[in-house]
Amino acid sequence: MRMSPRAVTRFLGMRLIHSAVVLFGVMVVTFALIQLVPGDPVRLALGTRYTQESYDALMAASGLDRPMGEQFFAYIGSAATGDLGVSFRSGQPVTVLLFERLPATLSLAGAGLLIGLLIAVPAGLWAALREGRLADGVVRITSQFGVSIPDFWMGMLLILVFSTGLGWLPSSGYIPISESPGGWLRQVTLPAITVGTVAGAILTRYVRAATLEVANMGYVRTAKSKGLAPSVVTLRHIARNALVPVLTVAGIQLATILSGVIVVEVVFAWPGLGRLVFDSVASRDYPMIQGAVLLIAVMFLLINFIVDVLYAVVDPRIRLA
């Protein structure tokens, strides 16, 4: 470690304050947006015919009869202590429901990012080292396609080929990794490829760009002119340095995947946060939506923080400030 303990403390302190401000903002915006979305959760929950008394009873039970400001401050107050309220739909605590769903989403996002990196690092390096040649063109065009593929279409295509067609892999369902790693792997493969394709295509472009930048640096020319083997130059001098910016992008990709797997989870019936949000929006389950958005925001901040720290660890030129 090249930093003084004081610098580290100051860095952490600033980040903490910064994060708290961001989270407060997220809560305000989520709360306000939800109120703007048309649809009355109580009416939706009662569904069929009902009496005014039933309506009033449920309004009171869910706290929606209180003034807006009071609702907001009650929400902020309890959220600060880790209590995110009770879901309108299920009557269960929001935190319990969120943490039930989190492992499925984390494992899908992790597997998806891994596949993305397995595609992006070799493809990006290869394209950059052959800049302007056929290989580069192929990678650039393919990645452009990859970025544009809709998740939904990709998922359906994989199901048609590998589930209904070849019968190799299941089309839907989930087995926790803790229960059966092999079962989990079978279940996660198709959704992870769906997630990983788009992430891989985006990352490929970053890897290629970063590699090109590094490859034109003076020290690489020096290394080459010293007569080092090309493989040593590629791995030790180019790849290692090029991967530093890629780390940041990969972190952001992971956060993006975590908040954006709704479609993939719906297509593959994957019991993650995305489907929970999907169902909650449909029933205007305010506490559930607020809780899920808050959790995703926390994960986003956490990942950014980890990336920043790793960044400093990997690259000595970067100072925490």
Place this chain on the structure above:
Amino acid sequence: MTKVPKSAVASLALLSLAACSTGESVDLDGSADEVDSAVLRAAIGGEPDQLDPHRTSAYFSFQVLENIFDTLVEPDENLEMQPALAESWELSDDQLTWTFHLRDDVSFHDGSDFMSDDVVYSYERIINEELANAWRFDAVESVEALDDYTVEITVSAPTPNLLSNLGGFKGMAIVSEENVESGDISSNPVGTGPFLLSSYTSGDQIALEANPDHWSGSPELAGVEFSFISEPSTAMAALTSGEVDWTDNIPPQQVEDLVDSDSLEVEVIPSNDYWYLAMNINEEPWDDARVRQAIAYAVDREAIIQAVSYGTAQENQLAVPEESIWYTEYDQYANDPDEAERLLDEAGFSGGSIEFLATNEYPETVTAAQIIADNLEPLGFDVSISQPDFSTWLDEQNSGNFDMLMMGWLGNIDPDDFYYAQHHSDGGSNAQGYVNDDVDALLEAGRTETDESNRADLYSEAAQIIADEASYVYLYNPAVIQGWVPEVGAYQVRSDAAIRFRDTTLEE
């Protein structure tokens, strides 16, 4: 309120009692049973919001709860009420006191005995806590346990539809007080039904296992696993690749091909739900029945059905389909633009601009509105379609702020439920403002007539006047579409869309 989300519909019924009691092939030691019974894997289109039958209104919940809970009486495949937890009942001469005799051999899944106190507790819970179904007890004055196995319900006026209110769907299930008080009912319900909950994985699946002691006999299946697959194409892929045995989440555009397929059984039957068009009779020109009839002739039902359901729905000019005991044959309004034109001329009306109230919450209303606008254009109508959210829609409807609207009425069992509120001059959902003394008299008579066949005649007569005068222009009954692998046997698709697996078999 006019519309009932799909949710409301979930009732179920059981095949006839006779059929149930033949299901007692279980051996008493239970060991041989495991060899030849299998677990049925069913894919449903979404996750139950919760499993408390009195608090949920979600159709996905009732798909599961149908198999866990029982009601006092239950609808058979024709939606006629049959004995369930009550094996018989009597009605007093003044029609104000119903006495139910309960089965004395029923226990809850936790082993406790089912008795009349459970019925009283369940109904009082719905009434006193003002739960969503409290309106079904509007006519009920008291629910009392006379002894351990006798319950007496008194009503303030003759109520021939009491049975369908008590048994029409599992929202009126008999629950266990202990299960409710412990708070477990929302995630771990204890019922008296043919299956009991064995596990629940949030977001993924609910597993049930057979209740060998069910009063209708032990189910043939060892259990049922419900998985939640909201994307129809995925559910279909799971069915074709053998990952599930049964699903009701089938893309309607594939139905035509699937019905002819040898590798899957797919059945399409009209449901008891209906969708209709109504015009604002309180305003000109809709106060003239001839103008409303002209619209009824001008509307192309066939085109609407194609557009909203890929042709799976069934055209109907009255409320309920042929399969219902309340069906009346009626086909006054063939699609006939010339007749429409003639009626408009007769009424001295030459068109104009009209406001069609649809809602984006029920996309079929928007799709159909576009076709209807097209149908009416040659007659000189310029139709503008508004599509607010459903809360706004209800407000607009109730304040009479529309020329024309389309909506559905779901979960129809008893004709009092689907004629009185909408077409009686005092009806709570008569937003179109229809008034006809003859219809009022018929609907009032229907409320107190206990002879079933006389009652059917009353409603048949009322229904024809309602359609003749176009209080509603009935359009179609949407389909119930379900599919399963050929190994599944003794399963019946029901017009109330209830999913009842208690007699179903599965070959390994």
